Amino acid sequence: MTARTALSPEPVHHTLTSWYHRAARDLPWRREDCSAWGVLVSETMLQQTPVARVLPRWEEWMRRWPEPADTAQAPLAEILTVWDRLGYPRRALRLQQAAVAIVERHGGQVPQDVDQLRALPGVGEYTAAAVACFAFDQPEVVVDTNIRRVHARIFSGQALPGKTFTAEQRRLARDVFPDPQADGGQLACTWNIAAMELGALICTARSPACSACPVAKLCAWRLAGSPPPTEEQKTRGQSWVGTDRQVRGAIMAALRTGGTTARDDLLYGLPLPSADLDQRQRCLESLLADGLAEQREARIALPGAHPMC
DNA sequence: AAAGCGGGGCG
DNA sequence: CGCCCAGCTTT
Numbered sequence: 001m002t003a004r005t006a007l008s009p010e011p012v013h014h015t016l017t018s019w020y021h022r023a024a025r026d027l028p029w030r031r032e033d034c035s036a037w038g039v040l041v042s043e044t045m046l047q048q049t050p051v052a053r054v055l056p057r058w059e060e061w062m063r064r065w066p067e068p069a070d071t072a073q074a075p076l077a078e079i080l081t082v083w084d085r086l087g088y089p090r091r092a093l094r095l096q097q098a099a100v101a102i103v104e105r106h107g108g109q110v111p112q113d114v115d116q117l118r119a120l121p122g123v124g125e126y127t128a129a130a131v132a133c134f135a136f137d138q139p140e141v142v143v144d145t146n147i148r149r150v151h152a153r154i155f156s157g158q159a160l161p162g163k164t165f166t167a168e169q170r171r172l173a174r175d176v177f178p179d180p181q182a183d184g185g186q187l188a189c190t191w192n193i194a195a196m197e198l199g200a201l202i203c204t205a206r207s208p209a210c211s212a213c214p215v216a217k218l219c220a221w222r223l224a225g226s227p228p229p230t231e232e233q234k235t236r237g238q239s240w241v242g243t244d245r246q247v248r249g250a251i252m253a254a255l256r257t258g259g260t261t262a263r264d265d266l267l268y269g270l271p272l273p274s275a276d277l278d279q280r281q282r283c284l285e286s287l288l289a290d291g292l293a294e295q296r297e298a299r300i301a302l303p304g305a306h307p308m309c
Numbered sequence: 310a311a312a313g314c315g316g317g318g319c320g
Numbered sequence: 321c322g323c324c325c326a327g328c329t330t331t
Binding site: 049088091121130146165196 | 322323324325326327328329
């Protein structure tokens, strides 16, 4: 209904993929010799966590557990320790569950089919398409936060795509997608990664580097005079201090130091400004319910952690 | 469609 | 101190 592009996408395809070939970062999960499992690990870690912080954790993870079967057999305590402070530790839990499912259902090999990928724990629409495309060269339409923003600017002439991924945006992504059958899907796959890379390096959310942008002359937002985002398009940042997420993070950080901790010592000893004991108990209960912590007697530990005397 | 879920770094 | 980051799951 709104924001239909009047622009033909073909010139953008060529210009952007050409730019990608000379400007792309050399990331380990993009190397030709990276396994599909390595791609899945990277995509999971990159869900809401920036590249710079993922890099060392990915290297350590792949060194320890280079195959899904290795991850499936690892103690969860080790999984969560290597995950360290990447955030959202339920992702680490689900990544191990995905490894178990890959061993049980797919003979230890990451499936190529996008629907089978999508059925793995922690793998949603984005990650399934990304693994299918980046690991198996299948021309699936990939849409992440970068691509939504790049599309919004180049084709819709809007400063920002807004918070939610709408059906309209999904339609736009399909409309501007290169013909998957044209060249065996090669252009389509490069289009995905090139749009993501442009969003990460040039077409950033806050202060885009339009002067360095290869498609500035084709960009509908630029051609419209770069109008600022509307109030509707601005995303409201999550609060942090005092939230359950902060308390859960502090508990996990304490548990990662190793061994077991008396429940009361854990709850009272958290290095937090707030002393809300009810909140601390509630958060510990939620971590136990998630399977991210374990209680034996009155002691708390990471699941599968070796008991300490 | 909206809420909950981490954590750090940068303007 | 607000905002952003290769999202997923649940309601």
